[in-house]
Amino acid sequence: MAQKPSIPKGTRDFGPQEMARRNYIFNTIREVYKLYGFQQIETPAMENLSVLMGKYGEEGDKLLFKILNSGDFLRDVPAGGLQEGATGRLAAQLCEKGLRYDLTVPFARYVVQHREELSLPFRRYQIQPVWRADRPQKGRYREFYQCDADVVGSDSLLNEVELIHIMDTVFGRLGIRVCIKVNNRKILSGIAELIGAADKIVDITVAIDKLDKIGLEGVNEELRQDGLTEEQIARLQPIIAMEGSNEQKIATMREALAQSEVGQKGLDEVAFVLARVGDVASQVQLDLTLARGLDYYTGCIFEVKALDVQIGSITGGGRYDNLTGIFGMPGLSGVGISFGADRIYDVMGQLNLYPEALATSTQLLFLNFGELEADYCLPLLHQVRRAGISAEIYPDSAKLKKQMQYANARMIPFVAMAGEDEVKAGEITLKNMVTGQQERIKPEILLEKLK
Amino acid sequence: MAQKPSIPKGTRDFGPQEMARRNYIFNTIREVYKLYGFQQIETPAMENLSVLMGKYGEEGDKLLFKILNSGDFLRDVPAGGLQEGATGRLAAQLCEKGLRYDLTVPFARYVVQHREELSLPFRRYQIQPVWRADRPQKGRYREFYQCDADVVGSDSLLNEVELIHIMDTVFGRLGIRVCIKVNNRKILSGIAELIGAADKIVDITVAIDKLDKIGLEGVNEELRQDGLTEEQIARLQPIIAMEGSNEQKIATMREALAQSEVGQKGLDEVAFVLARVGDVASQVQLDLTLARGLDYYTGCIFEVKALDVQIGSITGGGRYDNLTGIFGMPGLSGVGISFGADRIYDVMGQLNLYPEALATSTQLLFLNFGELEADYCLPLLHQVRRAGISAEIYPDSAKLKKQMQYANARMIPFVAMAGEDEVKAGEITLKNMVTGQQERIKPEILLEKLK
Numbered sequence: 001m002a003q004k005p006s007i008p009k010g011t012r013d014f015g016p017q018e019m020a021r022r023n024y025i026f027n028t029i030r031e032v033y034k035l036y037g038f039q040q041i042e043t044p045a046m047e048n049l050s051v052l053m054g055k056y057g058e059e060g061d062k063l064l065f066k067i068l069n070s071g072d073f074l075r076d077v078p079a080g081g082l083q084e085g086a087t088g089r090l091a092a093q094l095c096e097k098g099l100r101y102d103l104t105v106p107f108a109r110y111v112v113q114h115r116e117e118l119s120l121p122f123r124r125y126q127i128q129p130v131w132r133a134d135r136p137q138k139g140r141y142r143e144f145y146q147c148d149a150d151v152v153g154s155d156s157l158l159n160e161v162e163l164i165h166i167m168d169t170v171f172g173r174l175g176i177r178v179c180i181k182v183n184n185r186k187i188l189s190g191i192a193e194l195i196g197a198a199d200k201i202v203d204i205t206v207a208i209d210k211l212d213k214i215g216l217e218g219v220n221e222e223l224r225q226d227g228l229t230e231e232q233i234a235r236l237q238p239i240i241a242m243e244g245s246n247e248q249k250i251a252t253m254r255e256a257l258a259q260s261e262v263g264q265k266g267l268d269e270v271a272f273v274l275a276r277v278g279d280v281a282s283q284v285q286l287d288l289t290l291a292r293g294l295d296y297y298t299g300c301i302f303e304v305k306a307l308d309v310q311i312g313s314i315t316g317g318g319r320y321d322n323l324t325g326i327f328g329m330p331g332l333s334g335v336g337i338s339f340g341a342d343r344i345y346d347v348m349g350q351l352n353l354y355p356e357a358l359a360t361s362t363q364l365l366f367l368n369f370g371e372l373e374a375d376y377c378l379p380l381l382h383q384v385r386r387a388g389i390s391a392e393i394y395p396d397s398a399k400l401k402k403q404m405q406y407a408n409a410r411m412i413p414f415v416a417m418a419g420e421d422e423v424k425a426g427e428i429t430l431k432n433m434v435t436g437q438q439e440r441i442k443p444e445i446l447l448e449k450l451k
Numbered sequence: 452m453a454q455k456p457s458i459p460k461g462t463r464d465f466g467p468q469e470m471a472r473r474n475y476i477f478n479t480i481r482e483v484y485k486l487y488g489f490q491q492i493e494t495p496a497m498e499n500l501s502v503l504m505g506k507y508g509e510e511g512d513k514l515l516f517k518i519l520n521s522g523d524f525l526r527d528v529p530a531g532g533l534q535e536g537a538t539g540r541l542a543a544q545l546c547e548k549g550l551r552y553d554l555t556v557p558f559a560r561y562v563v564q565h566r567e568e569l570s571l572p573f574r575r576y577q578i579q580p581v582w583r584a585d586r587p588q589k590g591r592y593r594e595f596y597q598c599d600a601d602v603v604g605s606d607s608l609l610n611e612v613e614l615i616h617i618m619d620t621v622f623g624r625l626g627i628r629v630c631i632k633v634n635n636r637k638i639l640s641g642i643a644e645l646i647g648a649a650d651k652i653v654d655i656t657v658a659i660d661k662l663d664k665i666g667l668e669g670v671n672e673e674l675r676q677d678g679l680t681e682e683q684i685a686r687l688q689p690i691i692a693m694e695g696s697n698e699q700k701i702a703t704m705r706e707a708l709a710q711s712e713v714g715q716k717g718l719d720e721v722a723f724v725l726a727r728v729g730d731v732a733s734q735v736q737l738d739l740t741l742a743r744g745l746d747y748y749t750g751c752i753f754e755v756k757a758l759d760v761q762i763g764s765i766t767g768g769g770r771y772d773n774l775t776g777i778f779g780m781p782g783l784s785g786v787g788i789s790f791g792a793d794r795i796y797d798v799m800g801q802l803n804l805y806p807e808a809l810a811t812s813t814q815l816l817f818l819n820f821g822e823l824e825a826d827y828c829l830p831l832l833h834q835v836r837r838a839g840i841s842a843e844i845y846p847d848s849a850k851l852k853k854q855m856q857y858a859n860a861r862m863i864p865f866v867a868m869a870g871e872d873e874v875k876a877g878e879i880t881l882k883n884m885v886t887g888q889q890e891r892i893k894p895e896i897l898l899e900k901l902k
Contacts, residue, residue: 005502005560005778008548011495013561015568016575019491035836037813037843040470044462044594045496045550045580046516051456065497068517068546070584072538087523094545095519097459099496109456110464117466119860121846124467129496133521143495156846158825165833276829327456362488374609378727382616385486392488395572395607409570 010134010142020358022145022345025174026127029147029339032169033125036162038149041124043106045131046097053098055105055326057295063132065142066095099131103148104323104336111152112327120153120332141342150336152324157269159335160300160319161276167304167315167337168280174344175353177307178314179283183290184270184300185318187253190263191239191288194256195232204228205291208240212312216240239288246274246286253288269300283307296320302337306347314343364414364450365407366393367400376423377416380443387447407433414450461585461593471809473596473796476625477578480598480790483620484576487613489600492575494557496582497548504549506556506777508746514584516593517546550582554599555774555787562603563778571604571783592793601787603775608720610786611751611770612727618755618766618788619731625795626804628758629765630734634741635721635751636769638704641714642690642739645707646683655679656742659691663763667691690739697725697737704739720751734758747771753788757798765794815865815901816858817844818851827874828867831894838898858884865901 007013014022030040046067053061069075076093100106103126111118127147134140149166151159164180171178185205192201203226207219214222219240223233239256242249250271257263270286277284282304292301299319306314317337324332348354364384366377377393384391392412394403407415417429422440430449431438441449458464465473481491497518504512520527527544551557554577562569578598585591600617602610615631622629636656643652654677658670665673670691674684690707693700701722708714721737728735743752750770757765768788775783799805815835817828828844835842843863845854858866868880873891881900882889892900 005564006499007495007560007564008497008499011497013495013565014493015565016490016492019493023491034812035839035841037816037841039467039812040474041467042465042470044458044464045582046459046462046594048457048459062521065521066519067550068519068542070513070516073542074538087525091519091524099518109458113456113458114464114466119857121857123843131496143497151846154846156819158819158844158846161829162844162846169836276826278829278833361485361490365488368609375727378612378729382729385620388486390486390488392574393609393613395602395605395609395613406570406572 008142010136010140012141012143016361017359020361021348021354022341024354024358025341025344025348026145026147028173029170029341030125030127032166032173033149035169036123036149036166038123038125041107041110041126042128043100043103043110043126045099045129047100047106047109049092049096049098051109051327052101052105056101060101063134064101065099065131065133066091067097067099068094069096100128101132102130103128103146103338104150107148107150107152108323109327111332112324112329115329118153121151121159122153123149123151125149139342139346145341147339147341148336150334152334153332155333157272157300158276160269160273163302163317163335163337164273164277164284165280167302168282168284170339171304172281174348176314176344176347176351177282179285179305179307181285181287181290181303181305182270182273182300183287184266185297186262186266186269186299187257187288188266188291190253190257190260190266191236193260193263195228195235197228197232200226200228202295204236208289209291211240211289242288246284249286249288250274266299273300292316292318296323298322300335309347309350311343311347313340314347315339359411360413362390362392362410362412364389364391364416365403365410365412366391366416366418367403368394368397369417369419370397373397373418373420373423376418377428380416380428380446383443384447384450389447389450416446459593461587461591463592463594467812468810471812472799472805473792475805475809476792476795476799477596477598479624480621480792481576481578483617483624484600486620487574487600487617489574489576492558492561492577493579494551494554494561494577496550496580498551498557498560500543500547500549502560502778503552503556507552511552515552516550516582516584517542518548518550519545520547551579552583553581554579554597554789555601558599558601558603559774560778562783563775563780566780569604572602572610573604574600574602576600590793590797596792598790598792599787601785603785604783606784608723608751609727611720611724614753614768614786614788615724615728615735616731618753619733619735621790622755623732625799627765627795627798627802628733630736630756630758632736632738632741632754632756633721633724633751634738635717636748637713637717637720637750638708638739639717639742641704641708641711641717642687644711644714646679646686648679648683651677651679653746655687659740660742662691662740693739697735700737700739701725717750724751743767743769747774749773751786760798760801762794762798764791765798766790810862811864813841813843813861813863815840815842815867816854816861816863817842817867817869818854819845819848820868820870821848824848824869824871824874827869828879831867831879831897834894835898835901840898840901867897 073094129143129145131143167180188205189201192198192204207222211219220233297318298321301318303313304315319335321333323334368374381393413433415431422428427440428443429440524545580594580596582594618631639656640652643649643655658673662670671684748769749772752769754764755766770786772784774785819825832844864884866882873879878891879894880891
């Protein structure tokens with residue numbers, strides 16, 4: 001065991017400074033969710049694999065972390081089962097449980113399981129880690145937090161308006177300038193109809209979704225591979241390239257999709273939502289190329305881009321008409337968003353947006369000059385804490401230099417010293433670690449000096 | 452999938468009310484930890500099994516949740532390896548990672564891995580879930596939170612004093628009357644020496660630790676089975692039964708352990724700590740029968756019992772002289788405590804100690820009488836939120852009865868109504884859901900009315 005211990009690849013330890021910054025982000029999101037009337041829930045890290053499997057596509061199934069059954073985990077493996085090499089089936093025999101892959105499927109499971117207790121519409125938020133056996137790379141981890149808010153049990157587009165306001169408020173409070181992109185799956189369906197490829201709607205959205213990453217030529221090439229004709233691709237070009245105000249885009253699309261009932265419905269929805277967003281600090285932009293990869297979206301979709309940093313989307317979401325249907329409870333519409341805490345963390349760091357106060361935790365350190373002197377300090381220490389001020393005493397009577405190094409490393413702004421002299425005089429020396437100034441004071445005015 | 456989905460046995464969903472209560476407990480503990488200068492860290496849910504195995508005894512190894520390797524998990528299994536039925540060895544071939552079992556071993560791993568970045572003494576706190584494949588039963592779960600604080604890198608007994616103050620402050624803030632029991636492993640070693648059974652110290656502590664559960668006769672029977680003679684057991688009786696003040700117990704033990712160097716050392720330590728605890732609200736009691744099961748404690752040990760509820764200990768801890776030694780970093784002493792959040796949750800419920808305000812989240816609900824009326828309410832809704840007051844609009848123009856039911860179920864104290872009349876008059880009707888009173892007001896005074 002002389003080797004330095006390590007953690008699994010793709011996972012992270014968070015030290016005090018990182019925690020202070022992460023908590024700042026989580027608390028900001030949590031406060032806004034609460035301000036908008038969302039209620040918190042938490043679900044177990046482990047779900048039954050029957051709940052998770054088949055919900056994230058074939059690729060997603062492979063990325064689930066599976067938990068070996070306790071005790072005799074071979075009990076369900078038939079003789080010879082291990083030889084076959086069919087790891088998929090064998091995994092199902094060895095494992096009943098897996099770690100949650102996102103917060104959406106556990107939420108759908110929660111709603112179905114607790115339906116009798118819930119007052120619909122149910123506005124819930126959930127901030128918990130999820131796990132994916134992805135290949136780790138820069139900015140992609142095997143354990144990361146999601147911060148989701150969803151409204152389930154209401155078709156009203158006011159929910160979409162609310163979610164846009166939440167995104168605007170959160171990023172406003174964090175100080176990140178953003179563009180909130182909005183689109184609607186029904187408009188995309190209308191476009192697919194328009195070019196005579198209604199059956200290819202999924203392929204088209206998947207291809208268009210990559211515009212940011214692979215550029216227009218890349219998208220067109222992918223559409224070709226999906227079997228679209230050159231004429232169909234050509235008819236998509238003006239839509240993909242469309243510029244102008246939200247109103248102009250809607251007007252243009254009203255005409256282009258004149259024949260498509262679903263397309264008009266999508267435009268109605270987007271127009272309703274955009275008209276009610278009102279005066280917000282963020283840009284709110286109708287982006288007809290926004291598609292979002294996930295199958296289950298059926299109405300409005302959202303994505304947030306930071307304006308001042310090159311990075312993928314930092315928040316996303318949309319409406320899904322039938323998420324709980326997979327658990328036998330059809331007809332419940334939902335709409336939600338998910339803040340990407342890890343990317344927001346990176347953006348905040350690059351833009352230097354963390355409040356300075358986050359670096360400081362303890363306000364006052366009592367130095368330790370020996371047992372007698374420490375005993376003199378203890379009642380003062382308690383007095384400071386009773387006033388709500390975070391304080392410590394250095395526990396050992398170590399060399400002064402070492403104690404001062406500790407105060408500096410911890411960025412503690414005030415140090416209190418009581419040596420033989422101070423104890424005799426019933427006083428204390430208070431040093432301001434920022435200015436370097438120090439003064440000898442009566443303990444009675446210590447609290448005053450710290451404020 | 453028509454069957455209602457479920458969660459793995461021993462795990463729990465937490466709904467909004469439970470979350471509000473749990474957060475109240477966690478936040479109280481967190482605030483006190485911060486007040487005492489402790490810094491937060493988080494470690495990954497998954498640790499390498501090489502870090503976890505062998506740290507919790509043979510039984511503990513069996514209770515670790517192991518995670519099936521991703522991809523071809525059979526790659527390390529030799530031909531025929533699956534037939535042998537040696538599930539222990541096979542598990543090691545199928546799994547490299549496991550879920551953390553407590554926060555102490557990951558903390559020790561963290562300290563060793565990050566030693567260069569840390570300013571010692573390191574005061575850390577950590578509030579995260581842990582997982583154990585225990586047989587689920589009332590009050591025992593397979594996923595539960597631990598709330599730990601430890602100081603590592605300091606031998607000073609002032610740390611013990613600080614931890615007692617933390618326990619006193621937390622339970623004071625929560626309103627739970629407690630007895631903080633203190634003992635010292637060195638005293639127990641002295642006692643074992645005294646009766647001529649120094650080699651049986653572990654057996655003796657394990658037996659004495661069960662006094663609460665199995666009574667004096669049960670303890671004596673277990674000591675007999677451990678091989679202690681009747682004479683040895685007889686000599687233990689006055690110690691186990693000792694009553695009186697802390698000072699009296701110390702004085703009695705000073706004499707009884709006059710020949711034991713380690714025993715005197717333990718008494719010195721306990722006397723130092725108890726003399727410095729000073730004036731606290733909790734009972735602080737030297738309990739010579741307190742042993743704590745865990746092997747790694749070497750000095751002071753603590754346990755907290757609620758005075759007004761029959762339940763096991765709700766917090767525990769102690770000093771361990773060599774926790775990081777298992778990871779190749781010897782000589783680092785630590786001392787820590789762990790609050791048992793689940794038991795505290797139960798105690799708070801039984802004693803009805805949760806603040807009433809926890810039941811309320813949203814303060815104001817705007818009812819929805821249709822599109823036009825809702826549009827009239829939206830700017831008011833934003834105004835209320837800008838003032839920091841949590842508010843919602845019912846998203847659908849459902850029947851009034853349904854909307855009022857929602858307000859009641861959510862325990863929302865105020866409801867705002869704007870029908871055709873109010874919209875025309877530029878007013879709003881505000882209803883106090885507690886008193887039932889309602890009045891029509893100008894929107895300008897809405898905020899005032901809510902305060």
